[in-house]
Amino acid sequence: MKVRKEVWNLLEIDKILSIFAKSLRSDLGLSVLTAITPCETIDTLRNRQNLLIAYRDYVDRYGDFPWNQNVSSVAEEIHAARKTALLTGQELVAVRMLLLLATRIKDVLNQVKDEFAPFAGVLKKIRDFKYEIESLAVLDEDGNLFDSATPTLLRIRKSEEAVRQSIRLRAQALFANSRINNMLQERLLTFRQNRFTVLVRQEFASRFPGTFIDRSGSGNSVYMEPRSLAELNSRLVLLIQDEEEEKRRILSELTQMILGREKAIVDAEGVLGQIDILYALTDVMGKYGWTLPELSKKPFFVFYDLLHPLLGEKGIPLTIECGRSFHVLVVTGPNTGGKTVALKTVGMGIILAWCGFPLPAKEGTVVGNLDNVFADIGDEQSIEQNLSTFSAHLKNIIHILSEATRSSLVLLDELGAGTDPQEGAALGIALIDTLREKKSITLATTHHNPIKSYALTTPHVETASMEFNVETLAPTYHLLMGIPGRSNAIYIAERYGMPSEVLQKARATLKEQEISMEEVIADLHERKALLNHEWEKMEEQRQKADLLSKEYSEKMKALEEQREKIIAKAEQQAATVLASAEEESRRMIRDLDEAARSVVQRNLHGKRENIREKRKELEQKEEKRFIKKMKDEKRNLEIGDAVSIAGTSITGTILALKGNKAEVQAGAARMDVPLISLTPTSKKVRDALPESPAMSATKPQGVPLSLMIRGMTVDEAMPLVEQYLDRAMRAGYLSVEIIHGRGEGILRREVHQFCAHLSYVESYRLGGPGEGGHGVTIVTFKK
Numbered sequence: 001m002k003v004r005k006e007v008w009n010l011l012e013i014d015k016i017l018s019i020f021a022k023s024l025r026s027d028l029g030l031s032v033l034t035a036i037t038p039c040e041t042i043d044t045l046r047n048r049q050n051l052l053i054a055y056r057d058y059v060d061r062y063g064d065f066p067w068n069q070n071v072s073s074v075a076e077e078i079h080a081a082r083k084t085a086l087l088t089g090q091e092l093v094a095v096r097m098l099l100l101l102a103t104r105i106k107d108v109l110n111q112v113k114d115e116f117a118p119f120a121g122v123l124k125k126i127r128d129f130k131y132e133i134e135s136l137a138v139l140d141e142d143g144n145l146f147d148s149a150t151p152t153l154l155r156i157r158k159s160e161e162a163v164r165q166s167i168r169l170r171a172q173a174l175f176a177n178s179r180i181n182n183m184l185q186e187r188l189l190t191f192r193q194n195r196f197t198v199l200v201r202q203e204f205a206s207r208f209p210g211t212f213i214d215r216s217g218s219g220n221s222v223y224m225e226p227r228s229l230a231e232l233n234s235r236l237v238l239l240i241q242d243e244e245e246e247k248r249r250i251l252s253e254l255t256q257m258i259l260g261r262e263k264a265i266v267d268a269e270g271v272l273g274q275i276d277i278l279y280a281l282t283d284v285m286g287k288y289g290w291t292l293p294e295l296s297k298k299p300f301f302v303f304y305d306l307l308h309p310l311l312g313e314k315g316i317p318l319t320i321e322c323g324r325s326f327h328v329l330v331v332t333g334p335n336t337g338g339k340t341v342a343l344k345t346v347g348m349g350i351i352l353a354w355c356g357f358p359l360p361a362k363e364g365t366v367v368g369n370l371d372n373v374f375a376d377i378g379d380e381q382s383i384e385q386n387l388s389t390f391s392a393h394l395k396n397i398i399h400i401l402s403e404a405t406r407s408s409l410v411l412l413d414e415l416g417a418g419t420d421p422q423e424g425a426a427l428g429i430a431l432i433d434t435l436r437e438k439k440s441i442t443l444a445t446t447h448h449n450p451i452k453s454y455a456l457t458t459p460h461v462e463t464a465s466m467e468f469n470v471e472t473l474a475p476t477y478h479l480l481m482g483i484p485g486r487s488n489a490i491y492i493a494e495r496y497g498m499p500s501e502v503l504q505k506a507r508a509t510l511k512e513q514e515i516s517m518e519e520v521i522a523d524l525h526e527r528k529a530l531l532n533h534e535w536e537k538m539e540e541q542r543q544k545a546d547l548l549s550k551e552y553s554e555k556m557k558a559l560e561e562q563r564e565k566i567i568a569k570a571e572q573q574a575a576t577v578l579a580s581a582e583e584e585s586r587r588m589i590r591d592l593d594e595a596a597r598s599v600v601q602r603n604l605h606g607k608r609e610n611i612r613e614k615r616k617e618l619e620q621k622e623e624k625r626f627i628k629k630m631k632d633e634k635r636n637l638e639i640g641d642a643v644s645i646a647g648t649s650i651t652g653t654i655l656a657l658k659g660n661k662a663e664v665q666a667g668a669a670r671m672d673v674p675l676i677s678l679t680p681t682s683k684k685v686r687d688a689l690p691e692s693p694a695m696s697a698t699k700p701q702g703v704p705l706s707l708m709i710r711g712m713t714v715d716e717a718m719p720l721v722e723q724y725l726d727r728a729m730r731a732g733y734l735s736v737e738i739i740h741g742r743g744e745g746i747l748r749r750e751v752h753q754f755c756a757h758l759s760y761v762e763s764y765r766l767g768g769p770g771e772g773g774h775g776v777t778i779v780t781f782k783k
Contacts, residue, residue, distance in 0.1 A: 001038040001354045007375045011347045016309055020357070023283040027073050028269060029276025036277075038354035042369045046295055047118065048356030053292070054118040055278040056285075062112075065275055066104040071097050073273075075266050078258060086248070087255040089143025095258055095265065096136040099129040102268040105275060125271050127264040135257060138250070145247055153246045160239045167196050167232045174198070174226055183208050185221040194240055195233040197223040281358060290358035293349075296368040299407040299441060300324045301350060304362040308345040316477040318345050323368060326462040328432055328442045330455035332484050333466030338477040339445040340377060342466070343411045346443060347373055350409055370409050370441065374400040377413040393417075397431065406439035415446040425450040436460055452484040637662065643678040650720065651681050661716075671719045674711065703731040710741035710775070714750050721751060725779065729760050735780040737767070742775045751777050 008014070017033055024030055039045035058065075077091045087095070106126040109119045138149035147154045168189070174180055175187045183204035189196045192213050199221050200208045210224040225233060258265065284290055300323025307315045320342070322329045333339050349359055353367040376396045397412070404410055415428030425448035432454065435442045439460075446452070455463045463484040467476040490506055637643065637654060643664065644651045652666030661672045707724040709717035721738060728736045740747035748766075755764040760782055767776035 001040065001351075001370055002372045003038055003351055004374075007347070007373055008351070010375055010377055011344055011351065011373075012310065013348065013351055016348060016352065019309055020277075020280045020284055023280035023287075024276055025067060025069060025279065026071055026272075026276055028071065028273035029280060030273075031073055031075075032270065032273035032277050033280075036355050038351060039356060042295060042297055045354055045356060047121070049292055049295065050118040051122070052278055052281055052356065052358075054116040055275075056282050058112060058116055058119075059282060064279070065108060066101065067275075067279075068097060068101045071101050071272065073269060074098055075269055078262050078265065081255055081259060085255060086252055087258060089139050089145065089251065091143075092136055092251070092254055092258070093139050093141065093143045096133060096139070098269060098272065099133050099136075099265070102126050102272060103129055103133065105272070122271055122274065125267045127261075127268070129261070129264075129268070132257060132261060135254060138254075145250060149250055150246065153243065153250065156239055156243045156246060160236065160243065163232055163236045163239060167229055167236070170228050170232065171196070171198075171226075174228060180208075180226075185216075190223060192223045194237050195225050196229055196236075197225050200224045285358045288360065290360050291363055291365065292358050293353045293361065293365040293367045296366055298323070298368050299370055300366070300368040301346070301370075301409075301441070302364075302366045303346065303349055303359075304365050306345055306349050306365065307360040308341060308348060309360050311341070318342055318479055320346060320464070320479055320481065322443060322462075323441045326460045327439050328436050328444070328455070328458075328461040329464055330432070330451060330461065330484070331443065331445045331464045331466065331479070332447065332452055333445075334468050337466035337468060338479075339466055340413050341477070342479060343375070343377055343413055343443055343445060347375055347409070347411050369407060371405060371407040372403065373409045373411070374404055375411040375413075376400065377411060401431075401434060404435065404438060404440045408440045410435055410440050410442045410444075412442065412444040415444050415448070415451060417447075421448065422450075424448065429454045432461070433458070456484060637675060637678060637680065642681050644681040645673055645677055645720065650723065654678075666719075666723070672713070672716050674716070677712070703727045703733070705733070706737035706739055706776075708739045709747060710739055710743075712747070714746065717747055718750060718754065721754060725755075725758065725761070729781050733781065734783075735778055737772070738777045738779060739772065739775065740777065742773075745774075748774070748777060755779055 017036070021030060021033055024033065039048055055065075072094055074091065074095050077087060077094070081087050081091075103126075106123065109123040109126070113119055113123055138146055140146060145153065147157050171189050175184075181187065183200055185199040185201050188199070190199060191197075195213060197213050198210075199216065200210075200223075201221055202219070205212065205222050205224065208224050208226075209228075210226040211230065212222055213225050214223040216222065285292075300321070302321040302324070304319050305317035306320070307317055309315075316338070320329070331339050331342060349361065349365075350367060350370060350373055352359055354370070359365060376393055400410055412431070415424070415431065417424060425446075428444070428446060428448060428451050432442065432444060432451070436458070444451075452463065455461045462482065464479055464481045465483050467478040467480050469476050490503060493506075494503055637657070639654050639657060641654050642651060643654060643662075645664070645666075650666050652664040654662045655665050655670070656663040657675075658672065660675050662675055662678060664671055664673050664678070703724075707720065709720060712720075717740070724738075725736070738751050740751055752764060755761045755777070762780045762782045764777055764779045766774050767778055771778065
């Protein structure tokens, strides 16, 4: 998208950007913000949006990116160093600080690049600065070189310190001389003009054995270099000169190193500025509830409750669209009713969206593929060219007509103003019709009735108006789509007490077609008021219906849960009675002699079968109830979700979805598990995975006394059985239960064959009375 600077300024975009500037943390972000321009293509815009979305997702999960409040821009200093060939110590420290922060951010991006794909482009712009950072480590935080910066600098500074020590020793001897001491203003050495001096009283200056260096501020004493310190001072001056030359040489080398990486450093600075911008955008979205618009490849826009941020709390939300079913929207309404603000709000929203920024609008807002924003708003009279207001508008409109395409947004304020009303209206209609034929997305405001009539009768042209309250005689600033605005001049005059005869003459003067037009508009306003009233009643009824529906659903759910609990309790009691009866019959049979026992067993055989059938029926009902509960509670599972397997303590991660089954990774094992047997878990899989015996001898925690594999296939069940028996054995259990169900006995045989080959299994058998019978295998471990 292209936007001329005149349009940018006309829509006050810089003032709106200042809202984001308040949330920036450095001049790096401010530099990027002030240079921001709309994206050139819809794909570039989508990438910019995706980067902001990825940044917000990262912050939500891991917190803010690394940052340093003291970081600042160094691009201008580096550019200036092309001429001076020298950066100061403080400037080099600023470069080091920037490179350190860029490296920290690069490390973060490297860690999450697979998780946040949009960061890839940012990551590429941050090069490796390890060598530069290490080289700049010779500077302290104030930009001073450490003694160890080079061996030469270390040797010079050691020599300087030795000379200074010698000077101090000679000064002590000088101060011990009573004759000399009487001449001194104070017994202190002072460093003056790169030489150590003493402060001598003015009256003794001619007799003091030394050289005049400077006069004190009061003029009552002079700074003099004692003769005994002259040679040492001269040596010190030479050493200081050597130090300055060495420091300059070091800084020059560091500067050349930085100049060699100028582009890479400027790119890194740009990335940091971009990160700061993302921080500010996220902050504004959080503080004010701004949203990112949806994007479309078609040229149109739909704004829901769009606010102009410069209006503050006084702003009225604007819901407006153009470009889908119509290409031209003509907005009418009273002066100061908000027509111009509506145009500017739309222009602001489009430009801000194409910069990749959030908007002060509701979710669902859509911005399409537009290539330019043109605007003719307000008085653009050119004093230099001595053009009238009307001529200035014409010049701008001619430019718009020559440049606008079917993907352009055109904003025209007060069509036909500034000239004869009839000619102005005719010119306005011709202009709108030309833009309609081009299919340009056009918003225009007007007062002229002929233009209103044209908008009402022309295809692909829609009308709207700024609402006016006839009771308070004030605009409400609400936009009414589909309804042209009526003229309120005569009505307002009547309300203010204009004589009736004047009003009658005014009405008589109006042309018949204009009166008819006003009647149509008045009728539309009345119809809209009626529709609004009916809509409010319907909305109130809908809310009541939703509330009743919700209450009914909650009550039905509670009743169903209560019913299920009662049935489950009854079936559990029935199962208990059956088990007790069966156990009692076995006990009574054991007490009989052999002959009687045989007769009784034959007679009870049929009854036992009936009991087994009843128990099986109860088990099936319980299983169906369990499955229904799982379905009611289950959410949609997705690849990567952490899940637990029903009837076990095993958790894993879904690798793939295969119809009504899922491939689950549980520790080292992979298995296909029915979706109905999986439930989401918040427990981290790595914490819940069973440990391998080869890795740890620690007893696993929370191993259940039984494993439910009923309803699974052999391929699904056996990995769970292997894993479960190993964990149970290491947990120190004497025996456990494998619940495989009766069925055809396939799972039972597989479990028995597997147990037969396990070295740590002492024995295995089918369950006895009260243990689940043939539907359960009891496995006993070796002691």
